[in-house]
Amino acid sequence: MIEAVQLAKRYDKNQPYVLKDVNFKVERGEFVFIVGQSGAGKSTLLKLLIREILPTSGTLKIFGQDLRLMPERRVPYLRRNIGMVFQDFRLLEERTAYENVAFAMQVTGAVAQEIARRVPAVLEMVGLGDKLEARVCDLSGGEQQRIGLARAIVNRPSLILADEPTGNLDPDTSMEIINLLRNINIRGTTVLVATHDREIVDRMQKRVIHLEHGQIAGDQKKGVYARAF
Amino acid sequence: MLFNDFCYAWKEALKGLYRNRWLSLASIGVVVVTLLMLGLFMLVSLNINFITTSVKDQVEIVVYVADDATAAEREELHALLSKNEALDEVRFVSRAEALQRLKAQLGNLLEGYDLDAENPLPDSYEIQTSLPEAVPEVAQELEGYPAVESVYYGRGVVENLFTVTNALQWVGLFLMIGLAITAVFLIAHTIRLTVYLRGREITIMKYVGATNWFIRWPFVLEGLILGFWGAILPLAALYFIYGAAVDWVVSNNLLFLNLLPVEGAMLELAKYLLPLGIGLGILGSAFSMGRFLRV
Structure with a gap:
């Protein structure tokens, strides 16, 4: 699913590497935490995976395709197969829950009937079946992140990338969001979560890749956040 | 799409x-x-x-024929005007015709004058040209002929x-x-x-x-x-x-x-x-x- 070999990234020739000598593989159906402190390179890794930026050296393959060789016009189609979840939700706040999720389907050219059928089902799945017409700005942080999740899965991607999905949420709500991600994972979608939320990582007992100063400092199956230090 | x-x-x-x-x-x-x-x-x-x-379309040259011009000189002028290609329309206006026009224009203002007996107007040519820019040059050339008394084309106005x-x-x-x-x-x-x-x-x-x-x-x-x-x-x-x-x-x-x-x-x-x-x-x-x- 994902394969990084000697992956390195720096934003400018005069600046130090943000990622260096990064090697790892993620198989289909895995649930992986990427942990590390701010500035460890988590966000850079996620940006590389959705090809917002290109590696400086090394290879990064996703769905078997080398991202450095991927032409610009293929990028939208890569992203349709990846669901993104953000710390700040990145929703259109003036619009309804339904519109925010439908938006992601319209972009792919889905037909109206398909959108009308699928969007309520997905919102139901994340527990917002009764909030279809609620405007995002009237909803709580936890509810907004559920919309974010619904938007990420509505196109049935094979990979979910979540960048600090619980960063703006209280512990209980965080756990609900992570449980939703686990449920999505159980249905076969590969999930990658970048976080520094120690409690969640420790409770989930999933694979943990630990980044430190841009390098992999640990990679454990059923790992915990604490042990990596 | x-x-x-x-x-x-x-x-x-x-x-x-x-x-x-x-x-x-x-x-x-x-x-x-x-x-x-x-x-x-x-x-x-x-x-x-x-x-x-x-x-521009209305720019017109009027050539007044000298009263004392000989028949040969008049003939020469007529031939010259007729064959010049820059001139679209050349119309001869006799002094009698000119007087008719003047009478029509001024009407009873002319009462009391016996103009028929002594017509003061000269013969003339009214010339239309599609090349108004060429008018000053044509006028100058015409002024050199003995049969020509004067040439009028709104000098200055056109320029x-x-x-x-x-x-x-x-x-x-x-x-x-x-x-x-x-x-x-x-x-x-x-x-x-x-x-x-x-x-x-x-x-x-x-x-x-x-x-x-x-x-x-x-x-x-x-x-x-x-x-x-x-x-x-x-x-x-x-x-x-x-x-x-x-x-x-x-x-x-x-x-x-x-x-x-x-x-x-x-x-x-x-x-x-x-x-x-x-x-x-x-x-x-x-x-x-x-x-x-x-x-």
Whole structure:
């Protein structure tokens, strides 16, 4: 699913590497935490995976395709197969829950009937079946992140990338969001979560890749956040 | 583009215009003001052209034949005028005919004068030419012939007319270019503001896998709609303004101001303003988007 070999990234020739000598593989159906402190390179890794930026050296393959060789016009189609979840939700706040999720389907050219059928089902799945017409700005942080999740899965991607999905949420709500991600994972979608939320990582007992100063400092199956230090 | 995407783009464009309705109105306002000024100037310039052309058409040379010219000299002059290709129409006016005309024009003012007995008017030639610029030269040449008493062509007036119309056309051209550049700048700037306000939306679209054209279309259509209305409104305003101007000229008997007919002038104007407005709108939006698509 994902394969990084000697992956390195720096934003400018005069600046130090943000990622260096990064090697790892993620198989289909895995649930992986990427942990590390701010500035460890988590966000850079996620940006590389959705090809917002290109590696400086090394290879990064996703769905078997080398991202450095991927032409610009293929990028939208890569992203349709990846669901993104953000710390700040990145929703259109003036619009309804339904519109925010439908938006992601319209972009792919889905037909109206398909959108009308699928969007309520997905919102139901994340527990917002009764909030279809609620405007995002009237909803709580936890509810907004559920919309974010619904938007990420509505196109049935094979990979979910979540960048600090619980960063703006209280512990209980965080756990609900992570449980939703686990449920999505159980249905076969590969999930990658970048976080520094120690409690969640420790409770989930999933694979943990630990980044430190841009390098992999640990990679454990059923790992915990604490042990990596 | 799929039919689905096409409908989506139109819907989004209209929604976008409505959501940012104040900014949309401002953009239309900018286009309206610039195109209105441009249109006014074009109308003036079209009419100056029209008047100049009709005045040019009326430029006429009158050659007065010397009373003491011999028959041979008269013959020579007649032959010369007849074969000159720059002269379209050469008409001989006998002194008797000239007197008839004078009587008709002045009517009873001539009562008491016995002009038939001693006609003071000379024979003459009235000459029309399609090359008004050549008139001074032709006149000078004719003055050298013995059979010619004098040549009249509104000396000075013709030269001045050409200088003035030439200058006006140049000033007009520069003004129009200046206004067009201002319009492009203002429209691009206003649309950039719309795009900027929706930067978040565009970024999100990129993350969920929208192609650049999928994102661009609604904005291009928005630009098209803005440009279209920005051109239609000044055209409508100019229709009324110009119509009123023509009515005023007619009702005040200023018929020497030979203005273009309203419909014709408007069609001519629409030919420029509509494509210009729409083109400016589309270009403005397309150029304003670049930065946001790089995600």
